[in-house]
Amino acid sequence: MTSLAALPLALTMGEPAGIGPEIAVKAWAAGREAGLPAFVLLADPALIEQRARSCGLAVQVAVIRRPEDAAAAFGEGLPVLPLGHTVANRPGRPTAATAAATIAAIDQAVALTSAGRAAAVVTNPIAKHVLYAAGFRHPGHTEYLAHLATPAGAPPLRPVMMLWCDALAVVPVTIHVPLRRVPELLTTELIVETGRIVARELAARFHISTPRIAVAGLNPHAGEDGALGTEDAAVVKPAVALLRSEGIDASGPLPADTLFHARARRGYDAALCMYHDQALIPIKTLAFDDGVNVTLGLPFVRTSPDHGTAFDIAGRGVARADSLIAALHLAHRLARP
């Protein structure tokens, strides 16, 4: 079998009306100078050529038939493996008609990686509401990738979303759920399972020998002894105790408002946050341009830029590829044995 280091990363097209096609082209153009690992884009080659033209980007698309040909093609052109779907759309105008192609790109990236023909999965952003309108029943990539990776008949894998940059790693314990449902969905078991996966993968993939995990409280001031909410004492605190009883260096519940300043960040390797925005606001404030979304708990590496489809700027040639480039670098690093 080809060594992982020699395999290309499998990059999905993402939502075709978003900035994915444009930043893929820009990443490839920057990558030839910046030593980016080779990747293959799973997309409709005609869409990529047309979007590059409309964004004023000079790019040669190298249509390949096998991911094994990506590394050799990468120096000459952007390697694109056709999806078998024609994708016609206008930037900024998403349509459910392209949902099947968007999903096919994810399926193919996972299939190639699982078969040992790609080193890792890197995804461009999808617009969840567009896929939902076409009948997609998973909240986002994170949950869909876990579904694809679960062997038939086995209990579902628990995926964990982690947003990472050099200065901070954050994990939302509850992910894509309305805020009003967070208290009912947040259980001691969910926090413990998430903490275990984070500790295990920070050690195995990030090579942090004894990961320090800070657990944020749910309520202001971590509940202020029950005066500002009961969940911190009843749900979060027992989870921290259980993690500690397993030898995991967990602390908390800690007030979230003082968890993310520079001095506090030196005290932990990852912060477990109780809901989506508690985790994503600090990291996107610190590192919007180069934050990376990593899915933990899967049998393969998956990364993604931290941003979304940016419909407001799609097709204008102004989207930044930095976060995608950071995602490609991190995927390459994590996929190394």
Ligand SMILES: NC(=O)C1=CN([C@@H]2O[C@H](COP(=O)(O)OP(=O)(O)OC[C@H]3O[C@@H](n4cnc5c(N)ncnc54)[C@H](O)[C@@H]3O)[C@@H](O)[C@H]2O)C=CC1
């Ligand atoms: N991994 C994924 O698939 C993700 C998908 N999304 C999806 O993206 C859609 C739009 O979400 P929003 O909340 O509007 O977030 P967004 O990240 O798409 O856009 C927020 C703001 O940041 C700007 N922006 C985003 N990426 C940029 C880039 N690379 N360069 C320059 N400016 C950039 C946009 O123009 C916009 O003003 C939603 O449907 C959401 O579900 C959001 C986050 C991650």
Ligand SMILES: NCC(=O)COP(=O)(O)O
């Ligand atoms: N806000 C983060 C996000 O939406 C990423 O979701 P996913 O599609 O990577 O699961």
